[in-house]
Amino acid sequence: MRIGTAKENYIADEALFDTNVQRGWMIALIAALIALPFLSGQYAIYLVCLVLINIVSTTGLNILTGFTGLVSLGQAAFMGVGAYIVAIMEIHLGTPFLLNLIVAGFGAALVGIIVGLPSLRVKGLYLAIATIAASVILHFVFANWTSVTGGVSGLSMPPASFFGSELIQPDQVYWMIMPITVIMLFGAANLFRTRIGRAFIAIRDRDISAEVLGIRLLRYKLMSFAISSFYAGVAGGLWAYFFRVITPESFPLLMSIFFLAAIIVGGMGSILGGILGAVFMTMVPEVLKMMVGVLSPIWPDAVAVMSPVRIIVFGALIIFFLIFEPEGLAEIWRKIRRFFHLWPFKT
Amino acid sequence: MQTTEVSNLKAPPSPQAAERDILSVEGLSLSFGGVKALQHVSFNVKEGSVTSVIGPNGAGKTSLFNSISGFYTPNEGNVNFLGKNVNKVAPPDRAEMGMARTFQNIALFKGMTVLDNIKLGRHAHLKTNLLEALCYFGPARRTEEALRKEVEERIIDFLEIDHIRNSSVASLSYGLQKRVELARALAMQPKILLLDEPVAGMNREETEDMARFILDVKEEWGVTVLMVEHDMGLVMDISDHVVCINFGQVITEGLPHDVQAHPDVISAYLGSGDVATLRKKFKAGR
Numbered sequence: 001m002r003i004g005t006a007k008e009n010y011i012a013d014e015a016l017f018d019t020n021v022q023r024g025w026m027i028a029l030i031a032a033l034i035a036l037p038f039l040s041g042q043y044a045i046y047l048v049c050l051v052l053i054n055i056v057s058t059t060g061l062n063i064l065t066g067f068t069g070l071v072s073l074g075q076a077a078f079m080g081v082g083a084y085i086v087a088i089m090e091i092h093l094g095t096p097f098l099l100n101l102i103v104a105g106f107g108a109a110l111v112g113i114i115v116g117l118p119s120l121r122v123k124g125l126y127l128a129i130a131t132i133a134a135s136v137i138l139h140f141v142f143a144n145w146t147s148v149t150g151g152v153s154g155l156s157m158p159p160a161s162f163f164g165s166e167l168i169q170p171d172q173v174y175w176m177i178m179p180i181t182v183i184m185l186f187g188a189a190n191l192f193r194t195r196i197g198r199a200f201i202a203i204r205d206r207d208i209s210a211e212v213l214g215i216r217l218l219r220y221k222l223m224s225f226a227i228s229s230f231y232a233g234v235a236g237g238l239w240a241y242f243f244r245v246i247t248p249e250s251f252p253l254l255m256s257i258f259f260l261a262a263i264i265v266g267g268m269g270s271i272l273g274g275i276l277g278a279v280f281m282t283m284v285p286e287v288l289k290m291m292v293g294v295l296s297p298i299w300p301d302a303v304a305v306m307s308p309v310r311i312i313v314f315g316a317l318i319i320f321f322l323i324f325e326p327e328g329l330a331e332i333w334r335k336i337r338r339f340f341h342l343w344p345f346k347t
Numbered sequence: 348m349q350t351t352e353v354s355n356l357k358a359p360p361s362p363q364a365a366e367r368d369i370l371s372v373e374g375l376s377l378s379f380g381g382v383k384a385l386q387h388v389s390f391n392v393k394e395g396s397v398t399s400v401i402g403p404n405g406a407g408k409t410s411l412f413n414s415i416s417g418f419y420t421p422n423e424g425n426v427n428f429l430g431k432n433v434n435k436v437a438p439p440d441r442a443e444m445g446m447a448r449t450f451q452n453i454a455l456f457k458g459m460t461v462l463d464n465i466k467l468g469r470h471a472h473l474k475t476n477l478l479e480a481l482c483y484f485g486p487a488r489r490t491e492e493a494l495r496k497e498v499e500e501r502i503i504d505f506l507e508i509d510h511i512r513n514s515s516v517a518s519l520s521y522g523l524q525k526r527v528e529l530a531r532a533l534a535m536q537p538k539i540l541l542l543d544e545p546v547a548g549m550n551r552e553e554t555e556d557m558a559r560f561i562l563d564v565k566e567e568w569g570v571t572v573l574m575v576e577h578d579m580g581l582v583m584d585i586s587d588h589v590v591c592i593n594f595g596q597v598i599t600e601g602l603p604h605d606v607q608a609h610p611d612v613i614s615a616y617l618g619s620g621d622v623a624t625l626r627k628k629f630k631a632g633r
């Protein structure tokens with residue numbers, strides 16, 4: 001507990017941000033997100049949008065893998081489902097983007113439920129393999145159902161429009177991506193304050209005794225798959241609005257591994273962990289690229305020589321963090337906070 | 348028995364309750380490959396009683412509990428709960444009907460705090476749906492706050508675990524973990540509570556506390572208790588009815604002291620290990 005606050009009663013304990021200081025930080029963060037497009041250039045906003053999209057998808061995977069204990073390598077493919085749904089609706093129907101994104105979420109959720117069906121019988125690596133198989137099948141569908149998906153050349157779609165104005169530049173699309181990301185993060189955090197989130201964690205920790213407590217395993221495992229792929233579907237939809245060109249190669253298996261790495265680095269079973277992991281995984285390669293860019297005026301060959309080094313450094317950083325703090329970045333953050341809360345008293 | 352939301356928690360047992368069988372096991376048989384863990388086991392549990400199942404290690408007590416709670420599917424026989432045959436009822440539905448249990452080797456959720464473990468017990472009786480959960484404000488919040496209040500006032504207070512409510516269960520002593528498991532089972536609003544070795548591995552003081560809690564559960568909460576226990580002292584002190592099994596069969600059942608004095612029971616215990624300690628255990632029961 002923070003020094004100097006004594007909880008008056010246990011109801012206050014149930015709040016998401018349990019101190020005024022935390023609530024203050026939250027408000028400051030949201031204010032910063034609102035101010036951002038007015039203060040920074042397109043490239044910075046471009047990166048922030050990318051981070052936010054990855055946060056949505058990573059949080060979805062965290063619900064399934066980090067909180068429910070079901071390993072999935074299908075997250076990118078579910079994003080693909082959402083992206084194609086949005087593109088098709090935007091091209092053929094021209095419906096409002098919010099509707100398209102919701103349909104994308106539900107479409108991906110439906111696919112997620114089907115992919116999740118084996119989860120009652122198989123776990124761990126076997127389930128991971130089943131989700132890889134599903135990714136391969138989805139990729140095949142994207143590439144070969146030419147009349148709908150445009151085959152290997154994919155789809156180009158018009159931008160989203162909002163009250164007549166088109167959202168084209170990153171600082172415009174940002175106003176779609178940012179609020180949706182914030183709402184979805186609150187949704188995910190809320191989930192774990194209720195019986196549904198507790199049931200997920202129970203299934204992760206000991207699924208057989210969860211049953212004796214009245215938790216219907218299949219229902220909750222499928223629900224977790226559905227929520228997780230809903231998040232992926234919406235993230236995919238946002239991705240589609242952001243890039244406006246979708247091909248079967250947009251959502252490779254490697255991207256699913258990227259999301260899995262993000263929750264492992266950030267912290268499995270922690271909403272904050274998913275956020276930090278997504279930021280880390282998106283930004284570190286960018287920062288490394290920038291550092292190489294800074295070198296190139298002094299050292300003309302920098303880009304050619306340093307590109308492979310960049311990838312190695314990225315990998316090494318991931319491994320370093322895993323060894324340094326297996327509980328993830330979220331745990332490092334918690335330790336820092338604890339230090340300052342108890343300061344100046346030693347723990 | 349009333350089924351109003353809160354009042355049935357601590358409702359005293361109705362006068363005729365002691366006459367009714369809340370649970371009856373008929374001709375239960377279960378085998379694992381060649382091992383016959385249970386052979387035609389039959390007995391009844393009277394509503395409002397504390398019924399104990401005793402027997403040496405490997406006698407089949409845990410297997411019996413697992414069959415009652417639906418964990419294992421018996422090869423033959425019936426389990427009737429609240430006058431209904433529950434053979435085909437899945438474990439979560441048995442839980443919802445009012446069957447709660449604890450495990451011999453504690454089955455708490457290590458990734459959660461004590462409080463969340465206890466709240467989890469109420470799962471089947473809460474109605475929060477996915478949409479409400481995602482929004483939280485409104486129905487989900489009211490549900491959670493009411494649950495928190497009840498858990499605090501009725502369960503955490505009763506079991507004297509205020510000081511550890513926000514601890515992670517992994518950090519607790521064995522005795523406290525057993526107590527948290529009991530708390531979680533009570534949060535299930537059970538009609539019958541199945542306790543598998545509730546005091547195994549506890550010291551004398553912890554055992555006495557647990558005995559007191561079990562009696563209070565019966566008397567104040569009106570919950571029937573079926574327990575497996577090795578500690579003969581505890582069994583003799585708090586049981587209304589004792590069933591002794593060995594090699595998967597019921598040897599005898601009856602009032603605690605009649606069962607204790609039964610020659611087959613004595614030989615079952617004497618035949619299964621260190622005679623001196625067993626004699627001591629028996630003496631402790633007096």
Ligand SMILES: Nc1ncnc2c1ncn2[C@@H]1O[C@H](COP(=O)(O)OP(=O)(O)O)[C@@H](O)[C@H]1O
Nearest residue numbers: 379382384402403404405406407408409410411
């Ligand atoms: N899951 C299982 N698989 C195989 N054999 C089992 C299993 N569970 C119990 N048994 C066997 O059934 C018998 C009864 O075990 P158990 O019910 O645990 O006894 P108790 O709880 O009375 O000590 C033992 O011989 C044990 O080895």
Ligand SMILES: [Mg+2]
Nearest residue numbers: 408409410451
């Ligand atoms: Mg046992």
